Amino acid sequence: MFRFFKRKPSTPETPQTASPAPDSVPPVTADEAVLAAAQEAAPGEEAEAPGQAVPAQPGSSSWLTRLRQGLRKTGAGLSGLFGGSRIDEALYEDLESALILADAGMPATQYVLEQLRKKVRATRAETPQQVRDLLREVLAELLAPLEKQLDIGKSTPTVMMMVGVNGAGKTTSIGKLTRHLQQAGCKVLLAAGDTFRAAAREQLAAWGDRNAVQVIAQQGGDPAAVAFDAVSAGRARGMDVVIVDTAGRLPTQLHLMDELKKVKRVIGKAMDGAPHEALLVIDATNGQNALAQLRAFDDTLGLTGIILTKLDGSAKGGVIAAIARERPVPIYFIGVGESLEDLQPFDARAFARALVG
Numbered sequence: 001m002f003r004f005f006k007r008k009p010s011t012p013e014t015p016q017t018a019s020p021a022p023d024s025v026p027p028v029t030a031d032e033a034v035l036a037a038a039q040e041a042a043p044g045e046e047a048e049a050p051g052q053a054v055p056a057q058p059g060s061s062s063w064l065t066r067l068r069q070g071l072r073k074t075g076a077g078l079s080g081l082f083g084g085s086r087i088d089e090a091l092y093e094d095l096e097s098a099l100i101l102a103d104a105g106m107p108a109t110q111y112v113l114e115q116l117r118k119k120v121r122a123t124r125a126e127t128p129q130q131v132r133d134l135l136r137e138v139l140a141e142l143l144a145p146l147e148k149q150l151d152i153g154k155s156t157p158t159v160m161m162m163v164g165v166n167g168a169g170k171t172t173s174i175g176k177l178t179r180h181l182q183q184a185g186c187k188v189l190l191a192a193g194d195t196f197r198a199a200a201r202e203q204l205a206a207w208g209d210r211n212a213v214q215v216i217a218q219q220g221g222d223p224a225a226v227a228f229d230a231v232s233a234g235r236a237r238g239m240d241v242v243i244v245d246t247a248g249r250l251p252t253q254l255h256l257m258d259e260l261k262k263v264k265r266v267i268g269k270a271m272d273g274a275p276h277e278a279l280l281v282i283d284a285t286n287g288q289n290a291l292a293q294l295r296a297f298d299d300t301l302g303l304t305g306i307i308l309t310k311l312d313g314s315a316k317g318g319v320i321a322a323i324a325r326e327r328p329v330p331i332y333f334i335g336v337g338e339s340l341e342d343l344q345p346f347d348a349r350a351f352a353r354a355l356v357g
């Protein structure tokens, strides 16, 4: 088994186009379209053998800089509060407003303030700068249970199903994740489970092309059938990971939520115990509405994890505190920009530090 996430300093920011090797992996079924077929490491990259530990590398300075830049909008309201000379009620009130404006929601805001007051008393803090340090601690402790690494290799293939509302960043996140998984030595197969929108299939195929991975797709048809074919193909071809994209949908579209249950069930028929991951991609700019999405998708599917995107475009990243307090589903990755390197493993302590300054 190996754990994800790996980064290499030399990784280019945009995916390379690798020359496909269409003969290397024949189609499995007649009605399946293999849009890209070159399951090899991209040129210039050494693949690592599965079975190795692939540690997260959230320690580098460029990683932290990106995180800080990404969280600038959400952090803006918080980081400027600690320049004064006294700890007084006004400071706590400003903090409360900043947290609510960042969409942390009332329960998480109250919790953070209570914990902070306790720590201030216990440590006999005297300056706002000390309060800032304690706030970092409180946030890091609150968010720590959300931290979890994606484990690949317990099952071969590890099957992941990606769900979310339209435009949340599912396909983009699949592309980024695929690239990073490849860098960690994984063989990846993608399933274009959005059978409604031809553009969605094409978008996934383009990512497949750039990353030189196979994409299983059908024109029209049943998303569950595409998922079934992809998982079967993944097993037959010895893939490490199969990622199933799904069409965007609102939690209020009950028939479409039922369709997701069906896709999940059918994946389970193609492989016992699959999907191993049901991942919700959430757009952080949705703020508190993201929490409503999380509840609905979790109730429907039993989510195993979250990818929280677009933190860079949002002043509402405080919703992460609401997630921790109200529906603590692990956050595997956060998106803090559009480039490949901007999909980062979630690290509670680094996040709190980047947020509070």
Ligand SMILES: Nc1nc2c(ncn2[C@@H]2O[C@H](COP(=O)(O)OP(=O)(O)OP(=O)(O)O)[C@@H](O)[C@H]2O)c(=O)[nH]1
Pocket: 164, 165, 166, 167, 168, 169, 170, 171, 172, 173, 194, 200, 247, 248, 249, 281, 309, 310, 311, 312, 313, 334, 335, 336, 337, 338, 342
């Ligand atoms: N700034 C920023 N943009 C992002 C991030 N993740 C995704 N995007 C952008 O969000 C837009 C929508 O992303 P998609 O991947 O197409 O979203 P989707 O969920 O697959 O959309 P549907 O197929 O309509 O369901 C694209 O323009 C992406 O480039 C991020 O972390 N930060």
